[in-house]
Amino acid sequence: MSFADRLAAAVKATGSVTCVGLDPRKAQLPAPIRDAVSGDSPDAWAAAYTQFCNEIIDVVAGRVACVKPQAAFFEQLGPAGMVALGEVIAHARQAGLLVITDGKRNDIGSTATAYADAYLGQQSPWGSDSLTVSPYLGRDSLEPFVEVCDQREAGIFVLVKTSNPGGGLLQDRKTDGQTVYSAVAELVTEFNSTRLGQSGYGPVGTVVGATYPEQLAEMRAELPGSWILIPGFGAQGGGAADVQAGFDERGLGAVVNSSRHIIFAHARPEFKDKFGDAQWLDAVSAATDDMNAQLRF
Numbered sequence: 001m002s003f004a005d006r007l008a009a010a011v012k013a014t015g016s017v018t019c020v021g022l023d024p025r026k027a028q029l030p031a032p033i034r035d036a037v038s039g040d041s042p043d044a045w046a047a048a049y050t051q052f053c054n055e056i057i058d059v060v061a062g063r064v065a066c067v068k069p070q071a072a073f074f075e076q077l078g079p080a081g082m083v084a085l086g087e088v089i090a091h092a093r094q095a096g097l098l099v100i101t102d103g104k105r106n107d108i109g110s111t112a113t114a115y116a117d118a119y120l121g122q123q124s125p126w127g128s129d130s131l132t133v134s135p136y137l138g139r140d141s142l143e144p145f146v147e148v149c150d151q152r153e154a155g156i157f158v159l160v161k162t163s164n165p166g167g168g169l170l171q172d173r174k175t176d177g178q179t180v181y182s183a184v185a186e187l188v189t190e191f192n193s194t195r196l197g198q199s200g201y202g203p204v205g206t207v208v209g210a211t212y213p214e215q216l217a218e219m220r221a222e223l224p225g226s227w228i229l230i231p232g233f234g235a236q237g238g239g240a241a242d243v244q245a246g247f248d249e250r251g252l253g254a255v256v257n258s259s260r261h262i263i264f265a266h267a268r269p270e271f272k273d274k275f276g277d278a279q280w281l282d283a284v285s286a287a288t289d290d291m292n293a294q295l296r297f
C-alpha cells in the first residue's frame, strides 16, 4: 500500500491525527532517565535517548497516527546518536507506527539520490516510511526522492510554509504575483498528479506550520492531493482552531505534530503537579489524550 494510503489507514484506525515528535534533549529528559546516565559520554546519552523515545513509542502506539524522530538531536551525539536514531525508527515501525524522519534533507540531484536511497530506498539501513525534504534546490533535486518513493511506497514531506517567524523572508517572496511557497506547492501538485492513491493523496506531502492558519487554508485548497504535516502545535503557539483548515471533509489530509508538549509533558505547568517525575510516561499519555481530544473535528 502506498505511504499516503497507509497514513490514511493509520488515521482511521487510531482515530487520531496526532504525530508525536521525538526530539530528545539532554537537559529536558525526565529525571529518572537523565539521572541514570553515568558520565557524559555520547554512548551513555544515546542509550538514554533510545530508552526515552522507545518508552514513549510504547505508550503512544495504536493511539496516534505517526511519530517524527528529529534527526538533529541524535546527530548532536555523533555516531552513537545516529545508531540510536536507527534503533528508534526500527522500534516505532515494529510497534506499528508510521515514521516520518525529520532530516530536512536535499542536495543536487546526484546527491539527493543518495539521501533518498539512504532513508527511503529498498536497501535503506534506516527503513523510514518518509522523510522531510527541502525544496530549495529545485525540481531536479526533488525528482530522486519521488522516484524512490515510487520504488518502496515511501513518502516525503516538502517544506512549503514553515512554522518559524523568519520563514517568510524567502517563502513569502512574490514573483509574477505568486509566493515562493505557492510555487513549491505547484511543483508538489504536479508530482502527485500521476500518483494519487485510493485515499486521494500522493506520496509527496508538504509542511505548513500551525502558526500560519491563513496560509494553511490557502495551501489545503492548492494542494488537494498532498498530505500536510502541520508542526507548530503546542509549544510554538498553534492551537486546534489554527489547524482545522488543514483537513479535508473526511478529516483526512493532515497530521499535526507536537514534540515538546507531549514528550516533555511532565514539565508543563498543567501536568507538573499531577504527575511526579517518576510518572513522566503518564504525563506523556495524558498529553497525547489531550491533543487527540482537541483535534477531533
Ligand SMILES: O=C(O)c1cc(=O)[nH]c(=O)n1[C@@H]1O[C@H](COP(=O)(O)O)[C@@H](O)[C@H]1O
Residues within 6 Å of the ligand: 021, 023, 070, 102, 132, 161, 162, 163, 164, 207, 208, 209, 231, 232, 233, 234, 235, 236, 257, 258, 259, 260, 261
Ligand atoms: O519539518 C518539521 O517537522 C518542522 C517544520 C517546521 O516548519 N517547523 C517545525 O517546528 N518543524 C519541526 O517540528 C518540531 C516542532 O517541535 P515542537 O515545537 O517542540 O512541537 C521540531 O522537530 C521542528 O524541527
